[in-house]
Amino acid sequence: MVLNALIVDDEEYSRKSLYFLLQENCPEVTIGAIAKSVAEARNLIEEQQFQLVFLDIAMPKENGFELLPTLQKRNIMVIFTTAYDQYALKALKAEAVDYLLKPIDIVELKTAVAKAVDWAELIAQKDNDQVRNEAIRKEEKSSRKLSIPSTHGFNVLETDDIIYLEADSNYTNFHLKNGEKVIISKPLKEFEDSLSNVDFIRIHKSVMVNFKFVQGYSNKNGLQIFLTNNVNLPVSRRRSSDFLDRAKQYFNR
Template identity: 35%
Template sequence: MLRAVIIEDERHSRETLKNLLNEYCEGVEVVGEADSVTNGIKVIETSSPDVIFLDIELQPGTGFDVLKGVSRVNFETIFTTAFEQYAIQAIKLSSLDYLLKPISIDDLQAAVQKCKSRRNENQYKQQMDVLLNQLSQKDGDRKICLSTSDGMEFVRESDILFCKANGSYTDFKFRDGRCLVVSKHLKEYEDLLAPNQFMRVHNSYLINLKEVKKFVKSEGGYILMNDDSMVSISPKKRDEFMERMVG
């Protein structure tokens, strides 16, 4: 049985989620509820949940304040929110789960099933560290969680040299020469990685602008990275690239 806690400042939202869990998610028992940051911390400490459903926007404060306030994060967290906002980006980069309100039954069941099958405390702690790092660090110092066929890799954005599209996958090349195949489209990382540091210069390439060595005009034009990798650049991207490099 999965022990669940719901932390949500609106009563009707707590009741709705509780009813959905009771009706559609077998093997889940709601053992506690809270309507604020302070009460959320208390109910987590006293009920020892396996998973918490945590509203991002609590009044006053946020769900992240709850996570920072507990003595130990030894439970799964499924975030809930009514808004696509900056926090969603941090959650995606951490490969954590979130549900958009109004919550769909299918999405809720999928999130609960992943929670039941995942239960790796060390990996989860690293994901949570990435999330809190995302929310507190400046671009370039932030960490990102990359899902691979073997599990998850935790890397700094500043260590990424470039990303290359590979069908429904993305090939990551790092400053130390390592390569990693990640099971997500390049477009997703274009939306997530720091926009002031990374640029999509071609349909196949997303590069770290701080790792560019030079732009070569011959042979139709290409970018030479610090490791001497040659990266194609789309003609329509050249002006923007040059502006960003000299700006």
């Protein structure tokens, strides 16, 4: 991971020195811009996206701490760079990645950058997990109900109420846990994509079952499964490997 960084320092020598040190020793960082003041830094942050700011503290007009609300609003990490050690506690309370005293030591700089990269990767992983979990929740929510056509409109079935589906030419028989059988004038293929995301699996060209109602299987006389409604169904040889893999995943989760 490469972080786009902003250097904020009112002293030209400090800006150039830090830029050189980063260029020579920290390939994980790209310097996207350099600012001479907090006001200039705010403008740059409005124009560009930064993951990290190297921030001096003692500057004219506004000190580095006055930039923190802008950085926190955008979740930008900060490494303080200052010649004064009396700000260390305040910097830590501001949840800075690190606090470097000038003149900046190369080893300490590399350690601080490594911390920033670790933080960024953790944040990215957390964000990815949240996005993925939200997508799964939305998918499950939308897939828990299945709309099926009826003579005068449509009916809605809870997928958890469906034990298995059975193809019958261009019709599909829905076998429900209450013992009912609902016949729909659509082929089984029409339902396969929407149901495969909610624990259903095609075990035969004519049958799709809900893992929730599978209570066992045997390969004694060809692979077959036993359902909770006392129905036994064969698994085709072509689909047996996929069924066994999915069964292990389902029952071990």
